Amino acid sequence: MDQVFKALADETRRRLLDRLHEHNGQTLGELCERIDMTRQSVTQHLALLEAANLVSTVRRGREKLHYLNPVPLHEMQERWIDKFERPRLSALGAVKRRAEEAMTDKPTFVYVTYIAGTPEKVWDALTDADLTAAYWGHSNVSDWRPGSRWEHVRTDGSGIADVVGTVTESDRPTRLVTTWAAPEDEADAARHSRVTFDIQPHGDIVRLTVTHEDLADEDERSDAASGWAAVLSNLKSLLETGSPLPEEPWSVPNR
Template sequence: MDMVFKALADDTRRRLLDLLRERNGRTLGELCAPIDMARQSVTQHLAVLEAANLVVTVRRGREKLHYLNPVPLHEIEERWIGRFERPRLRVLSDVKRRAEEAMTDKPTFVYVTYIASTPEKVWDALTDADLTAVYWGHSNVSDWRTGSRWEHVRIDGSGIADVVGTVVESERPTRLVTTWTEPENEGREDMYSRVTFDLRPHGDIVRLTVTHEDLRTERDVADVSLGWPAVLSNLKSLLETGRPLPQEPWSVPAE
């Protein structure tokens, strides 16, 4: 948390975050253009923001795109704001929605978390039907081969899938790409979104980046902005403690 406040204390770094809030997914050149500062200096400021986990980067071909990461802001909101003034994550949802309104073919939501585990265990937690049932409330069912169908199945015994899709890429334990849609829209390419899980060793822990793109409406963006932090917090708890969180993080506690 000290690194977050140090990063936020500088006016230039706050300006860079404002630029990403206005339009997420910018290149270094796009961030340098409105700032009267040498490219090397902007790069150094971005490095501080990345070290504080306030900015994350995603490679798209030869481009390196920068995204505002909600995780540290979520922690600040939860610790000092949410319990007193606002429902949990409402501020972050609004920030993400405004930042992503202008996005077109770029990822519409990027979330990064760090887990004290191995890439293999994180991969298995994302793809094992029994494990996903424990922390997600659904079972992810597939053979996870490229081109295979996958389903996000309720655990109430009904066998009903709320999400279906195709495995686009499957490289255990580093990368999994899937398409997502509701069952009634299966086969309609314009109704699919796309989720990429990138798993990278980070010292003795794992850096998990989730990129959810091709979301169609503002409501979809708001839903995933709340949903992914909840699901991944539960996943992190399960892998680090052996238990999911004591309360489903997507449920609303009684007043």
Template sequence: MDKVFRALSDETRRRLLDRLHEQNGQTLGELCERIAMTRQAVTQHLAVLEDANLVGTVRRGREKLHYLNPVPLHEIQERWIDKFERPRLSALSAVKRRAEEAAMSDRPTFVYVTYIRSTPEKVWEALTDADLTAAYWGHRNESDWRQGSRWEHVRTDGSGIADVVGTVVESDHPTRLVTTWIDPENEGQEDKYSRVTFDITPHEDIVRLTVTHEDLWDEGALSDVSDGWPAVLSNLKSLLETGSPLPQEPWSVRGR
């Protein structure tokens, strides 16, 4: 934790973390474009952040991509904030969220939370890997999962038909994924788009997965997703914890 506090004590390093929070997975060159410093100086600051485990790197060909690692910040929050302020902050957060939701839209919103014995990386993979989604969802989620990219929810019967399409709004591997959803027949109709957010939060050996499906166009759509999401996420949980989806498709027993 001493390394984390040392890394955070410098304004430039905090700005670098802000840049990665805005757009994760940047190269050194991309980071330098927004920081008025030499490449060597930025490299030195990134080395301090890596040593504190606040930044991780991944090689992609010749490029070295930098990713924000929020875990040390979460540990600071747990130690220095949560145990003292959790009840009050939770209440204020709930008030703020409800006020913002009311201000933004009167359209229905569905929220579902589940806890999975897994890691954020594996949960992210289960949501974005086409073969894994086919195993527990009955559809393949196909995309490169970059911000602004198209994604499709494709049937596994070989027809190639996509029952849902949309755009990747946010892609913050492995903690947050936001996409728009729409029936392909209604593409271009703004009032027919809904929005799904997957928030993946680690808690020691388990992960809290929160799914928020908002801007649903009517109460009928809310009823449909209220049945659908629990079934899909139960199957996902089974796959990650046991290696196999449930022995029977859970959506086939809805309403019984």
């Protein structure tokens, strides 16, 4: 948290976050156009923001796109604001939603979190049917080979899959890419979205980046933002404490 406060203390770094808030997913060149500073200086500021986990990056060919990561701000909100000023949380939520907006040719939603564990444990938590049932409320079922089908199956014994798709990349324990669709849209590729899980060791912990792209509209983007935040918070709790959160985070009403 000290790195977050140090990063936010500088006016230039706050301006860079403002630029990403206005238009998420910018290259270094795009950010430099609106900051009266050399590329080298902007690069140094971005490195500090990335070290504080306030900015995450995704490679798109030769481009490196920068995204505002709301996770540390959310942690600050929970620690110092949630207890005292709940009525103002709706305003913070609006900032977060704007930060997650992206152009249609760029990742729609990027979420970064750090988990105490190993890449293998995080991979298993994303792909093991019993583990996903424990923290997600659904079982992820597949052999997880490229080209295989996967299903997101309810745990109520009905056998109903609410999401289906195809495994397009599978490189245990570092990268998993899948398509997502409602069962009724499975035959229509134009209605599929795409989710990428990048799992990287970060010292003794793991950096998990979830990129959800090709979403249909603003409502679906909003659902993805709130859904991933809840699911990954529950996953983190399971791996770090042995138990999911005491109350399913997606069932907690907004106050």
